[in-house]
Amino acid sequence: MKVGIYNNETTESQRVTKLLRAEIERAGLVYDDQNPDVVITIGGDGTLLSAFHHYIDQLDRLRFVGIHTGHLGFYTDWRNFEIDDLVDSLVQDSGQSVSYPLLDMRAGYSDGTVDRYVALNEATIRNITRTMVCDVYINNQLFENFRGDGLCISTPTGSTAYNKSVGGAIMDPNSVGFQLAEMASLNNRVFRTLGSPIIFGADTKLMLRLRDVNDHVMTCDREQLHLKNEKGKRYLMEISFQVSQKRISFARYRHTNFWNRVKDSFIGGGK
Template structure:
């Protein structure tokens, strides 16, 4: 088994990474940052998102494991003091995994350059730098509405607990292959009208957003700001690719939601 360690620059995370390397070598496992079978992230959800994008071309060959050195995250199952237990699980690995859906994004720029394709684990947003964003929203290439507001957020089920939730979107089970579109501060009055509620699209549907004015719009892919260029349109659909996590000990999704947002401690049978 080939293992990569992907850490943030914090002192606590670096200390855990050093301890991991020592224990992995002791177990005669192989460290390989270029072509790993397992990627262990040390930090938090932001670190795991960075690792996901770093290894996005190898997703079909990689399983991820997250160690959190701060607050409990949605993608990090292990604590910083559990290095020995984790390495023991690695040494007895039998290929067990759980997978989550991802978001395909394709961007067409106003200058006519070739379409750019992106992949997100959490979400993508399209916003206006200043003022109100106006955009035609198409579902399966049929005009659905003319949106007016700060922007739109398109998320995966696991990403539904992030920016999407802050924008008033629903929390979706990762067992659903679906994407969600949530409005960010939409304008609704006697003159302007949008649906005003989140949309959930099935795997055979897609959404295309066409800004009325191509300039001064910002596109994000997870925590990454996509290059600042005039955008003609952006499309989104559930991806055929998935992210895989090594299921040595994987916290049940609704337990994460309950503990993160409500603070309720569940029993071990949940």
């Protein structure tokens, strides 16, 4: 087995990386950052997001394992004091894995060009200088006209991240679909939106057609694009979303109950 390591720059993550690499080599495993079978991330959920995009062209043949060196994360199953147990699991690996759906995102511009992205957590679109106005299409049919700060489109595993903070629902990570949540929508006797999160199935296509071409910010996970319209330059016209054909796989050596993790993270241990 070939094992790669992807870590953040904190002192603790650097310490764990050094220890883990020594244990991997002592166990007779091959350390390979370029073409690994398993990528171990050391840090938190943000580090795993960065590793996901770093290895995005190899998703069909690798699995991830997360070690958290700070606060508990939703993608990181192992603690920094469990290195020996993790290496033992790598040695005994039989290919066990669990996979989750991702989000395809296509941004279409005025010059006919299209940029493509894949999100593990979410994508967002907002206007930073004025109310964002866009037409929302579901399976090519106009559903509503949105006015507000912006929209968040999330995967099931990303539903506990930014999506939750803007009032979106938490989705079971075993479901296949995605979610649309509003950011501060305008709802009055003139302008109306549904006003609640929408969960779409596996075959749904969502399209947002922008009414204004100035000062939009689009994100895909941690990547941010400021789409400022300039004379003679291309500008963003529409963005479409659907479940990706790609999936992310984790080497799941032990079961971590998702709903227990949700409870521990957001509710705590009180009665």
